[in-house]
Amino acid sequence: MGRRAFVTGALGVALAGCTGVPPDGQGSASPSARGAALLAVKIDNVGAARPQTGIEEADLVYAEQVEGGLSRLMAVFGSRLPDVVGPVRSARETDLQLLRAFDRPTLAYSGAQGKVQALIDAAPLRAVPDGSAAGAYFRSGTKPAPHNLYLRPGKLGRTTSGANAATAAGFRFAARTPPGGQPGTTRTVRFPSARFGFNWSAGKGRWQVSMDGRPALTAGGARLAAATVVVQYVTVEASRFHDKLGNTSPLSRTVGSGRAVLLRDGRAYDARWERASDEEGTQLTLDGRPLACAPGPVWVVFAKK
Template sequence: MTGPSGGYEPGVDALRRRVALVAGLLAALLAACTPGGTPPDGGDSSGPAPGGASVLAVKIDNVGAARPQTGIENADVVYAERVEGGLSRLMAVYGTRVPGVVGPVRSARETDLELLGQFSRPTLAFSGAQRALLPEIAAAPLRAVTPDSAGGAFSRGADRPAPHNLYLRPGKLGHPVSGTNAGTLAGFTFASRAPEGGSPLSHRTVRFPAARFDFTWSARQHRWLVSMDGRPATTTSGTRLTAATVVVQYVDIHDSRLHDKLGNASPVSRTVGSGRAEVLRDARAYPAHWTRPTPTSPTHVTPPKNTTPLPFATGPVWVLLAQAPGTGGGRD
């Protein structure tokens, strides 16, 4: 089982496929640890896919025990979203290239399904999901990849305890990316020259209820240096994680009907609609407005009173889905 190819075909065959997918995803939740060693360092192992496949999105663990993560530095876009208990989780999205190893891989959330609608038939790699969410994943226009559906692509590392040690080897999924920048597919515009305006900025902190992200401008690297929960964020090789552009996207975040095993409500970040944003690039902060009218629409980021796209710097984009003021708990 490789996940739905479309999920909307009529008839008995479509129903059987839907049932098989749900059963496979349920099995993924119960899968035991897969034997394996510490993930090796790896370069790109998967090139562009024939036929214009979209992107590979991987859910990444982001608690202290999961760091340093592997392969995030190769992502075109990294989304930070709020999960249970006010903690954060990352979704690394690859369109131009993928690393040999990505992880640690964790479970999917309702937020992911709406967010990924802006990409055309993406592949979503994750460790499992809550039982009540599985039918929605089965119906979503994406290819779901779990340890049960693609066991040969996942392994457990010996460097840290479960559940913080599940890794994906994207090369074993075939060619899951199109070669087109995931940021471009998401609706972002890129330009080497910074736009006019903005305010000088050297440091920005974004807080979730139980997580913190810091971005510090490095003139030498001409990038924002990433820190998480007060510590420099690095790759497994010790290199500092950086972003060319940071987007603080203010969204409505509210509790869903789902809860974790401790009783914490699972939050949902709504990325369809419109709202305020802030764009950081070239040591400057730009007030912005984001718009995404439908689940299949890209996200357009513009100046507050202008429909012209606000150009991002060429390079990795980090998007933080922050609580919009006046819409609930949490702050940035």
Template sequence: MRLRSTALATVAALAFLAPACTLSGGTHPDGDVPPTGPGQRGRVLAVKIDNVGPARPQTGLGAADVVYAEQVEAGLSRLMAVYATRVPPVVGPVRSARETDLELLRQFGSPTLAYSGAQSKLHPLIESAPLRALSPGKAPADAYYRGTTRPAPHNLFLRPAALKSAPSAGSLADTGFRFGPRPAGGTPKTRATVRFPAARFTFDWVEYEGRWRVSMDGRRARTTDSGEVAPATVVIQYVTVRQSRFHDRSGNNSPFSETVGSGRAQVLRDGRAYDARWDRPAPDDGTGFTTPDGEPLPFAKGQVWVVFAKA
């Protein structure tokens, strides 16, 4: 099933990309990267990032190729930054992993996951997952450090170079993401908001910058090292969000966002909104995005944000 679905996806992608568009293994404007074939995916570095008020502004978020926003306990949000094209000197604050992360990351082949820890019942799932899990207890001694300007637990930072994860630009090639010129259609849209029970993301289109400015919980999202967070493409992916068998220390259930399957999505790029369908047949498959008539829907070249909204 995996080989068949990957082969079909590769054929479809090549038909779509030739000759006008090249599959970009990275999302930063440093030149396109040739597509990789089945079994040739490189590694990415994925970092779980804190996203409550005391954790902001974050560090290293602007360098990520993809940023995922997911719901966690008590309706709050947490981010996962995925690095393939370039890795910043410092990333953080780093927080704990969730069950959702393990399923989401399987589409990246053999990624490295940097996280602060996890509840004890989740440890067996992390250890059996096809990834390189590096929490402070398993990483080199100089990989993590505690900052002095914020209270714990919002002060744990990562030096990615210490992990020696060697992300490669081709690592995103089989994930289903496609990059290319703006497709026909869509409707003009300059603002979109996604609400979690206790968190909110707003994206405002800035024409002269060609980017979407991000606000989180009503405040403009900025980083300590690269200024405002401004992705080129925003994907609002509607998924099933259900209770899991895990809880936090306060007894709040850890929600699980189902990223395998199919459903509707909205892709925001170039000041327009495109109705889309997402499809990920199996955990090892990438997530494809298509127009209502089944054509691949390319993203604008630049950072991509994917927000998992409740279907």
């Protein structure tokens, strides 16, 4: 399957730019997602960077391990854009493998280790680091540096085309709760020096996000939440690169296959993920059948298997 032929699903009417969900909940490839213009932004995720701005507007949020066992986010926007997003931080090798599933996305970031920057320059994407677009980046006085760099996406020109980024990444959607799974209202994913918690709110129909034991909030004080959470167990290994302090950068391998846990509608599904090549999206299955996400934002956490 080529980069323009993702395995995708029909989306709920709640998602911008998409039609309804078919009765069987599986759907077909969404034409609006093929070749969609998307914006990915690297987001700081240490305590001093929180609360973040704009990531509640993302269709898809990836959480990955970085140096020192800490975490960093990559928010991917397709159906809508915030006025401001951040704090923006540097890119990693893991991001490049993820982004190859999309069709020449725009990547906004604050820099990268020198050899990683060479890989970014050679990658099939539009790179817009800090300083490359007039008026796009600014420093806020509300947080200390380096946790205060923000992006105005509207200053980058046309970066999105209205398609849902999670669909372009290969995920299927259906309003109907899939059969199977187990009731479950809480899930914790631990990195060596970071922790993600997800708590189901039946009233809001969302998994509320916590980070390092504290509720994760938007800049406006609302709770960050996802309709679906995918805990994807991957190989996490030392990469060839390190940060300026000499710490080795972890590399999360997102091509291959393995175990996943999908959280939706207050239930947990022991699933399988598969991504056959860099250019393909990620498919989730349960007992060999496609497993659909709930309409709404998707968070994917890469846990070490």
